[in-house]
Amino acid sequence: MEEDDDEASKDNDEVVGLAMTDRAEEDAHNVAARLLPQQAQWIEEQEHLKRSLVQRDHFLWKYVPGNDIISTVSGDKHVEDNSLHYVGGVDLSFCKEDPSLACGALIVLEMPRLKVVYKDFDIVHLDLPYIPGFLAFRESPVLLELLRKMRMHKPALFPQLLMVDGNGILHPRGFGLASHLGVLADIPTIGIGKNVGILYCYK
Incomplete structure (x- = not known):
């Protein structure tokens, strides 16, 4: 039985x-x-x-490997010395049990010490599923909000360069998440795709 x-x-x-x-x-x-x-x-x-995509930019800053200049901040503005001080990174991680639940994160490092000077995250529910070729429309609103909050509360530490977990011009229409985010946030970005070991820099 x-x-x-x-x-x-x-x-x-x-x-x-x-x-x-x-x-x-x-x-x-x-x-x-x-x-x-x-x-x-x-x-x-x-x-x-x-x-509005700019693939070759003339930055006001420069980065020299081994440069030990420490960033100087006066009030809410940088003391200009034409150095790359702050590099940020953004990513979204999704819950395995619930793919609509995600955590968006923004981290900013001070160069060249790689010291974390800013970090923030947000837990969100996303109704839009992942659709190949349209990742930016799912993830960019969350990342843009994190950047907006930082610009409002910590403008002196705002990154001069942003690394994005997603492609940029390496995209079916030449405009992936990194490019999308760079144009809307008005910041130079480096798109880093998980499956292709090539970096592209654009704004």
């Missing part, structure tokens, strides 16, 4: 599992169908923002 119960339980689990899979596929199909018109708008926005 117990064996029969176990078999029945396994059968029920399989049925439930198949039903959940069918439901997930149906939900994914519904999301995709709903987003098709939205994707056309996103492509148009990407092409519009791309016109």
